[in-house]
Amino acid sequence: MIAGSKLRMTKQRQLILEELRKVTSHPTADDMYQVLRKKMPKISLGTVYRNLEILSDTGIIQKIDVGGTQKRFDADISTHYHIRCTICGRVADVHMEPHMELEAEAQKLTDYEILHHRVEYIGICPECRKKQS
Amino acid sequence: MIAGSKLRMTKQRQLILEELRKVTSHPTADDMYQVLRKKMPKISLGTVYRNLEILSDTGIIQKIDVGGTQKRFDADISTHYHIRCTICGRVADVHMEPHMELEAEAQKLTDYEILHHRVEYIGICPECRKKQS
C-alpha cells in the first residue's frame, strides 16, 4: 500500500492492469499469464508475477489469499468479502457491507492491535451444484 | 472430516497429535517437525506432513490457512476466529462467539450454497508492537 511511488508505465504493466480490470474472476498469476500471452506472446511469467506484486504493493490492485495453493488478484480494492467453491476453487465476490463491528468486538478480546479483518465463505458454486445432482 | 476411518495408532502419529495438543501456537508442518525430531530424531518430514494431512482429513485436528506461505495446524477443532500478526506471522485465537448470522446474510446475496465461513483478523502482536516503539 505504498503510494506515491512513480511507476513506469510499460506496455506489459499496462496490459496486465487492463486485463485484470476486465474480469471479476480473481485470477491467479498463471490464469493472467494464459490470457495475456494471447495478446502479447513474448510476455514472461516472471513479468506477470513481478507486476502483480508491484501493483498490489502500491495499492493499485489487491492480492487475495483464500486458501488453495495459489494467490489470486483483484482489481477491486474496496473491502469486500469472498466466497470460494470447495470443489472447483472458483472465487466470487459477496456483495455485502463489511461488518466493521467485528473489529471492535475482537479488539476487546485480544492484545493484538487490529488493523483489518477478512471474511471468507466456503461453499459450492452453482456449476458444481448442478454437476452433483 | 471423514469419520469412522480406523486409523492405526503408530508412535509417530501419536506423538504428532500429542505435541500439537500441547500448543496453541498454530504451528506449520515444519514447526512441528523441529519440535518432534527432538523427541524422535529419526522421524521424517514426510511423515509429519502425511499425518497432519490424515488427521485433518478425519477431523481430529484442523488445517488452517490464514495467509502466508505455509499451512498451519490446530488441535482445537471448534469453530473459532484467528488473528495473524502482519509483521512476524504469528497466529493466535480470538475467543469470540462465531457470528453465524454472517452466513444467513451472505446466503441471500449469492448463488453459492454456503457451507461455512471464516473470519480472520490482521494486526500487530504485542511483541512486535513493543519492538516498534
Next chain:
DNA sequence: CCTCAATATAGTAATAATTATTGTTTTATT
C-alpha cells in the same frame, strides 16, 4: 502370542508456485 496382510515409515525424488538472477531492452528525463 504368532502370522500375515494392510498400512505406515524413512529416505529420497519429484512437483508446483513463486522468487531471484542476468544480460538486454525500454522508458522517460535531461
Next chain:
DNA sequence: AATAAAACAATAATTATTACTATATTGAGG
C-alpha cells in the same frame, strides 16, 4: 538524441508440499 534507472525475457534457484519405494510396524484373526 543521450543516458541512467527501471523493466524485460529467459532461465535458474528456492520453498513448500506431495509422491515414490523398499523396509518396517501394526493389530486382527487364529
